[in-house]
Amino acid sequence: MEWTELTYPVDLRPDDNGTVLVTFADFPGATFGENEADALAHAREFLVDALEISMARREPIPPPTAKGTVRVAVPLSVALKTTLYTAMLAGDMTKSRLAAKMDQPKQQIDRLFKLRHRSRIDQIEEAFTALNLSLRRVLFVETSPTPAQRAPAKRAHRSVKKPTTTKRRTRQVA
Numbered sequence: 001m002e003w004t005e006l007t008y009p010v011d012l013r014p015d016d017n018g019t020v021l022v023t024f025a026d027f028p029g030a031t032f033g034e035n036e037a038d039a040l041a042h043a044r045e046f047l048v049d050a051l052e053i054s055m056a057r058r059e060p061i062p063p064p065t066a067k068g069t070v071r072v073a074v075p076l077s078v079a080l081k082t083t084l085y086t087a088m089l090a091g092d093m094t095k096s097r098l099a100a101k102m103d104q105p106k107q108q109i110d111r112l113f114k115l116r117h118r119s120r121i122d123q124i125e126e127a128f129t130a131l132n133l134s135l136r137r138v139l140f141v142e143t144s145p146t147p148a149q150r151a152p153a154k155r156a157h158r159s160v161k162k163p164t165t166t167k168r169r170t171r172q173v174a
Contacts, residue, residue, distance in 0.1 A: 006074045006078070007074075009026075010070050024050070048078055087128070096109075
């Protein structure tokens with residue numbers, strides 16, 4: 001399982017009533033705002049709703065497409081929960097089996113997948129562990145260093161001066 005930052009491209013267009021229309025390439029539907037900032041705030045809420053609907057229908061989460069210069073990111077907690085959900089689907093795991101594996105009531109597992117519920121990070125980590133995944137590895141995917149990263153850094157040559165020592169004279173004041 002690899003961490004994917006969930007930032008989805010949006011298309012912003014002026015609407016005929018003076019608002020800004022927002023559409024997503026990866027999800028059906030649209031939203032709007034009074035201005036661009038308002039439209040992007042509504043787009044973020046729309047995106048969380050769209051992800052939650054996909055999860056409720058037990059559909060796979062579409063990966064963000066590469067196209068688009070304006071992108072909307074989901075909150076980190078939503079990204080973690082959707083990554084957990086994707087891992088659960090990939091492992092052919094159900095919420096009931098995950099609850100049994102974690103020794104938790106099913107209602108607790110249901111809350112883990114409610115994107116607006118404030119789940120504790122240790123609960124999310126425990127769920128990743130129950131799926132035989134490490135949350136740390138998911139977040140901090142280790143990649144092989146490039147040859148440039150493996151090569152030792154070249155040091156600039158500079159002349160080294162020999163330190164001079166000075167004796168300090170002290171006087172006693174009577």
